[in-house]
Amino acid sequence: MKTDKMDRSHSTRPPLRGLYAIADRETIGDERFGEAVEAALRGGAVMVQYRDKGTDAARRLREAQSLVRACRRFGARSIINDDPALAAEAGADGVHVGAGDGDPIAVRERLGPHAIIGVSCYDRLDLATQASAAGADYVAFGRMYPSTTKPGGPRPDLGLLARAREATGLPICAIGGITTNRAPELIAAGADLLAVIGDLFERTDTAARAAEYATLFETSSARQDRP
Numbered sequence: 001m002k003t004d005k006m007d008r009s010h011s012t013r014p015p016l017r018g019l020y021a022i023a024d025r026e027t028i029g030d031e032r033f034g035e036a037v038e039a040a041l042r043g044g045a046v047m048v049q050y051r052d053k054g055t056d057a058a059r060r061l062r063e064a065q066s067l068v069r070a071c072r073r074f075g076a077r078s079i080i081n082d083d084p085a086l087a088a089e090a091g092a093d094g095v096h097v098g099a100g101d102g103d104p105i106a107v108r109e110r111l112g113p114h115a116i117i118g119v120s121c122y123d124r125l126d127l128a129t130q131a132s133a134a135g136a137d138y139v140a141f142g143r144m145y146p147s148t149t150k151p152g153g154p155r156p157d158l159g160l161l162a163r164a165r166e167a168t169g170l171p172i173c174a175i176g177g178i179t180t181n182r183a184p185e186l187i188a189a190g191a192d193l194l195a196v197i198g199d200l201f202e203r204t205d206t207a208a209r210a211a212e213y214a215t216l217f218e219t220s221s222a223r224q225d226r227p
Contacts, residue, residue: 016171018046019213025052041074043210064090104134123156132168143176161190
């Protein structure tokens with residue numbers, strides 16, 4: 001059953017806008033995973049995604065649950081990458097799926113009406129409109145710039161972000177090769193969420209870098225509020 005836009009907006013929650021930290025276990029490593037996630041949250045990440053393609057189910061559940069608890073302490077949302085079952089078991093706020101990895105309608109039925117569902121749309125507006133019709137809460141585009149995490153991904157133009165916002169009415173997420181130098185043009189182009197991996201978790205001071213992203217969003221909001 002299609003979920004209407006009012007249900008998807010979760011109007012009692014803060015809007016989906018700000019730094020979206022992608023806690024990629026391969027990038028962060030074992031020893032500092034929990035510390036790195038907490039640093040991103042301390043710096044101002046509004047949402048954190050647990051991303052791990054490993055096969056150790058017990059470890060993945062432990063880490064996902066730890067990430068969920070950390071997000072709750074900081075008032076941020078917790079998202080699980082490509083695994084609705086893990087999202088449900090860990091008590092996460094939602095899940096992010098690739099365009100071919102899961103039907104948002106089926107995911108919604110499994111996780112309930114208040115779950116946050118994000119869908120990767122790469123460089124295709126048609127996938128975004130399909131995701132919106134299926135009940136997604138946000139749509140993601142990228143890789144926006146050259147990226148070591150997604151080296152072969154498609155490269156959408158900046159104008160797609162605004163077109164997708166107009167077509168879907170959903171929050172727009174940009175991912176791929178994002179840095180603090182590139183972030184302002186993405187925000188200006190219509191990105192509500194900036195999904196960052198390397199420029200956040202490969203830094204020696206993750207909290208300070210997260211705070212820089214948070215400041216960029218605050219500055220952008222202040223400009224929009226000026227008469």
